[in-house]
Amino acid sequence: MTFGMRLRRRGLLLGSAASATVAPALVARAAPSFRDDPFKLGVASGCPRPDSIVLWTRLAPELQGGGIGDEAVPVDWELAEDEAFSRIVKRGQHMATPALAHSVHVHVRGLEPGRWYWYRFRAGGAQSPVGRTRTAPASRAQLDRFRFAFASCQQYEHGYFTAYRHMAARALDLVIHLGDYIYELSWGRHHVRRHTGAIPTTLGEFRDRYALYRSDPDLQAAHAAFPWLAIWDDHEVADDYANDHSPRNRDATFFLSVRRAAYQAWFEHMPVPPSMAPTASGMRIHDRYQFGDLLDLMLLDDRQYRTPQACGTDSRTTRRAMDCTDRTSPSRSLLGEAQEAWLDESLAASRARWTVIAQQTLMAELNRGTTDQPGFNLDRWDGYPAARQRLLDGLVKHRIANPVVIGGDVHSFWVSDLKRDFAANGSVVATEFVCSSITSEGPSAESVRRALQANPHLKYGNGEKRGYVAIELTGGSLAAHFEAVDDVRDPQSGVHRLKSFTVESGKPGAL
Ligand SMILES: [Fe+2]
Known part of the structure; x- marks a missing residue:
């Protein structure tokens, strides 16, 4: 590789003069x-x-x-x-x-x-x-196998992106990123490296944040090895934002300018087509991808169109276990009306042997209170239970053969049974796998233990390990491998398999 190093002034050394007829x-x-x-x-x-x-x-x-x-x-x-x-x-x-x-x-x-x-x-x-x-296989091609990995939450200061080095070396057809690709905030107790600059609010500042993250060699290796699909969560813009509203920034006009800059920078740094460029009103990232007759993949956006968090929560309270009558209102939507309608149409058209819904966070109910006094994280699907019900009803209504939901955001590995009624212990509608973070600090072992105990549809949880999930699909089964980094603070750390699960075709629920 050769690089011109003959700079005569900052930036480019320019060659011949341009034609006067060109802008x-x-x-x-x-x-x-x-x-x-x-x-x-x-x-x-x-x-x-x-x-x-x-x-x-x-x-x-x-x-x-x-x-x-x-x-x-x-x-x-x-x-x-x-x-x-x-x-x-x-x-x-x-x-x-x-x-x-x-x-x-x-x-x-x-x-x-x-x-x-x-x-x-x-x-x-x-x-x-x-x-x-x-490239994707032809949409009706008979496919024996498809392999993909999914990841989320890569706070740069919390550790090294060793998980991506491991991912880059394996045999995959695709990587899916579920959001928190960058973090606007510095937080946490143990930093191995530092963000440059303050919390980004301008286009230039967001560009610099992406450039810092993208300078990481392990992240680059995973991008260079496979095609990616990406959706965003909140930290690409502002913590816990909802639609055009940020609990951390009460000035609506200013927040919209931040969101515009953040969406623009996301577009500039993701391998997405020019047709996806943001407009003045926003940027559409929800989409459907087909991989032969084996996999129909729906990518959702749970930030841009959502109803603001319930119960009058602000940035200090969204993570507390809360409840109120507003929470269960059918008018509340995590995806927005238009995206919900699009998803319904997409599910109606889905004919693949497996349908994977890729979204940002844990979809299963997680009651962190008690039976008498329930408490929920209102920034997740638990803040929008009627919308979750509509989505799960749609899977049943359209007779989706093998629905699987994948998520991130919670910095911990989870397996759950998704049910139309979690409380009634009804039949399992879909299987959910949630990846841990690439680096972002996770919840305590005690809180994971309590969650598993109080929510029987949660089949597995681990908040101690960082890592990603690799999926191997065949006509007959889905295998999910939870890959965990030994120590994100060590750039030479090993990565080991924490756990593997299987879903048999026609039998929702992981074994
Ligand atoms: Fe995160």
């Missing part, structure tokens, strides 16, 4: 050169469809501020059928602009279904690392 902001520079590696944030790919994939990188010779300035920079990309790039099937040039922080989102179409590809970028004299990606 100045989009001038193609013949020979840009950087004073440092512009591919410090690595490469990524995502949103796999049978005939297309999205390739991503962002030019940032400097982590803080990017280090390029106001110039547009041409970036060449190549996609090959082999790692040596001897059979290049697609190539092109993309103009990286300052309006998008010199990020590159290339939506490559016309590809073969269900196969591996390799890709790389070039800008100036610099070449990116090589990434590997895979």
